[in-house]
Amino acid sequence: MSSGPVTLKRMLEPLRWRKSPDQPPQSQRCHHDPFDRDTVATIIESDIVPRLLMAHSIEPLTVRDRPQKRIDDLAVSRFAELPMTLEAAGLLDEVDRFIEAGVSVESVYIDLLAPAARSLGEMWTRDECDFVEVTMGLWRLQEVMREISGRYPSIRQSEGPAPRMACLFSPVPGDDHSFGALMIDDVFSRAGWESEVVPQPVRRELLDAVSRRPFDLIGLTVSRECAAGTLRSLITALRKASANPHVAIMVGGRRINEDPALVADVGADGTGTDARAALDVARRLVKAAPARASSQQ
Structure with a gap:
């Protein structure tokens, strides 16, 4: 797993284009063009979002044993617009309302915060925001996840009697x-x-x-x-x-x-x-x- 705290600077590190002499020939490797809009959107989708989910992944005891409420599509769409306008404290208040209503923290991460991060990438691709706004939005989402992860510590499932795959x-x-x-x-x-x-x-x-x-x-x-x-x-x-x-x-x-x-x-x-x-x-x-x-x- 990763070492050290996950900071915004570390999350945005993939934007720094570099070539290594150990990389395979161009025709045999995956590649991308540096610093274009598709690259930023792709990094948010395939790198930053999973990194945040991995770094702050949680499985809270407080909500596991009760019926889980789903987040409807309208609520997801509405929340996706907020990182551009609300500070982290305001976003956290919104998330707290979902948790108090019975939504699991896992669902908040996967079904609410991750789509919000992806939405930032899509807005960047459509030229609806600049790089600073994307960066600030991601930082606010990270602050929300850091706060929640402190409230609900990670729990690994224990090994059962059957051999594990x-x-x-x-x-x-x-x-x-x-x-x-x-x-x-x-x-x-x-x-x-x-x-x-x-x-x-x-x-x-x-x-x-x-x-x-x-x-x-x-x-x-x-x-x-x-x-x-x-x-x-x-x-x-x-x-x-x-x-x-x-x-x-x-x-x-x-x-x-x-x-x-x-x-x-x-x-x-x-x-x-x-x-x-x-x-x-x-x-x-x-x-x-x-x-x-x-x-x-």
Whole structure:
């Protein structure tokens, strides 16, 4: 997991364009153009939002055992406009009203605050706000999450009597942004999986990791444009190197959500549009993995 406090400066660090001599050739890696509006919106969607959810992820005892109230779409839309106009204290008052009404803190994070952060990225893309306004809006949302996380400490699910399933998550090698993989690793850990993450991998490191331990599931996040052939080659190599002949492989992230047909095209077994969906798909894939492997032989 991450080290040190999550500050706005650290969240915006991906905007600093840099090249590394260790990166693969341009034709074989995921890439993006520096400092354009799509880049900022993508970083908010695939990096900053998951980073915030991962860093402040919570599972409060105070609301777990009572019926959970849903946040309706109108309320989500209304709240999404507030980070541009309200200070953090005002946003926190709004969030407190939802929690007092019976909305779980997890739902507040995933269904309310994350869409508000995404909305900032969309406003930037449409040229409806400048970079300073986006930065201030994100800072206010972060302050709200920091306050709530202090009230409701994180709780890991205890290990049950049944063996826990093992999974490994990583961004595609060459994709510099690891926040999505870090977030999904945390979500699966909370759900009882033995989860590991390789936040900044090279291809050989991933292959070595799956050869040493028989993971039930491998998850790859793809937040940038990436050649289908490159991803297909990586998945084929992971299956060949895996210590588990029945390993299930999922792909996810912004790029996959934009083009779900890539899942089958690159030879993956499934995807999930968000963390909740990914958990459900992963359980089904692991359960069905032996039969699926037999049918592919």
